Amino acid sequence: MKIIGITGRSGCGKSSVTKFLAAQGYPCIDADRIAREVLQKGSPCLPVLQERFGSDILDEQGELRRRLLADRAFATPEGTRFLTETTQPEILRQIESRLEQAAASGAPFAFVDGAVIVGTPFEARCDHLLLVTAPYESSVQRICARDGITPEMARRRLDAQTPLETLRAAATAEIVNDGSLFQLENQIKAFLRSLRKEDYD
Structure with missing residues (x-):
């Protein structure tokens, strides 16, 4: 089984690409959602972060005050690094478990x-x-519409x-989401054809 990472900056339309692929029956794993799940109540990461x-950073019910954690963690490079080093192994473990199922x-x-x-x-x-x-x-407009924030914040x-x-240097393929949904889906289909062709070559 081939593993394909889908990446891009905020507001680029990654979720539209994933939604289309999932509708075609392909397993799609949302790493950003897993990153949120590993900080839910009862997670072994929480005492370490506290x-x-x-x-x-936890309320009376043991739920994470996400904004408070973000304010403190992202205030310094060391804090950001500590947060990443605490949560990343658990995120990777969850992704691997879902890849095994796929x-x-x-x-x-x-x-x-x-x-x-x-x-x-x-x-x-x-x-x-x-x-x-x-x-x-276009990304700025999508972020504003999605998160209800000002263009400056976006x-x-x-x-x-x-x-x-940096992302382009690492990528093996690029989809430019600057038209209609139909045009986006045609680009995804072309990418899938290239993957299947590679499998036969």
């Missing part, structure tokens, strides 16, 4: 959708890395992410 960032089901390809794949240990697991891109201002968020050049 020790570093303060016991009050392989057991006989799927020829499994897709892992994650904003942060490039530069992590998981990058080496990908047989292909598909980059989804969109014009900068631009700040985009500018803080991995530069496009």
